[in-house]
Amino acid sequence: MRVLVLSDIHANLPALEAVLADAGTWDALWFLGDLVGYGPDPVTCIDRIQALAAVALAGNHDWGVLGRIPLRTFNATARWVLEWTRNQLPASLWAYLERLPPQAEAEGFTLVHGSPRAPIWEYILDPYTAWENFAAMSARVGLFGHTHVAIAYHIPRPEEARLLIVEPVYNEPLSLQEGRWLLNPGSVGQPRDGDPRAAYAILDLETMTWTFRRVPYPVRETQERMRRLGFPPFLIERLAYGE
Template sequence: MHVAVLSDIHGNRHALDAVLADVDDRGCEEIWCLGDIVGYGADPNGCCAAIREVARVCLVGNHDLVAIGALSSEQFSPDAAAAAAWTAGELQPEHRAWLGGLAPDGAAHGCALAHGSPRHPVWEYVLSPSVAEASLQAFDEQIALVGHSHVALSCAKAGRDPVELEQRADGDELLIGARRWILNPGSVGQPRDQDPRAAWLELDPFEGRLAWRRVPYDVEGAARAIRDAGLPASLADRLPLGR
């Protein structure tokens, strides 16, 4: 079974449509979304509608929770807070209610799922070996899938050996083997690993195979939509830079 793992769409419908087309071309049978469907981009309702239609499993992220008023934006940068306030005003009631019914963590086909980290699923970033080591103690499954950092990466642990953390590029493939893993697909809508292409992860949880994918999309169209909506220009400026 092939699963497409998506995260951090952030209201970028241009990127989401490109990823969904690639997912379909590769014959994935299920889509799992790790949260932050809305946030920085100009089409929160379109992204919610698309994910509601195709995702078998969906988590809620911190930006989703702030946009529906379930969390404060006090930990956000000024531009992120402005985008959250704009999104809150744009969200249709049906999408607001749907986001409010989602959890920030869960499980599917023997994989642990969390938006942030397995021990702190809303806010914690898994970007260092020390955080990965601590997070590996917070779930029992062999694999945990996380988002939130906007960086495609893998964290591998074999026995008592130190965690191996690696940033992942387009086409990187792995066999799960006997090690335990924390895996991040990267961001669909706002990558921060110097590659502006939309990111996702192709996973076969039964055969133990996975591959990171990157998809080109209309970055300028997404940036123009942000500017046309009156959102902070920095959110548009960063898209072509992948940061």
């Protein structure tokens, strides 16, 4: 079974389309949250994921649109887009966002947006936070998003207090056969690692491998649509730099 793993689309339709075209054939799509926010195409992106995803989670921006997280907790530019997004969504798509869970279990994997112990909001940005979240997770392998940075954390032997940070090597399968893992595919719609290309991953359940992937997309197309809609300039410019 070949699983396409996506996170943090953030209403960036050209990036999503580039990923879907690049991924080839797959048997299931797992989405780790944040369909909306930052980007100009929330309706079409929600439609696509609703039609394609076997598993889809809510992220903090999805909950922000719904009012489950107060908008004051977001910075000013993010808040502007969330308020704009609220006025774009028809009732059917609003209802779809409301149904998305903050976490799920699939094929023995734990799936979250933020972290196993705080699925919506906590960022796993360092080994200490990763280590604590292994303790909060019963599954051997967990998938998360939220940080917009592709990364893997690995405990080779659960009986040893040793954690490895595994930087992504793109297009080379990473074996998950041994030990415990926390894996982040990076962001489809707004990478923040200095690389503007859309990020995603392929999980092969037969070989138990994870492959980090990157694909370029027409960034200017997204930027031009944002300009026409009057989006904050900072959000437009950052897409070109992957920040």
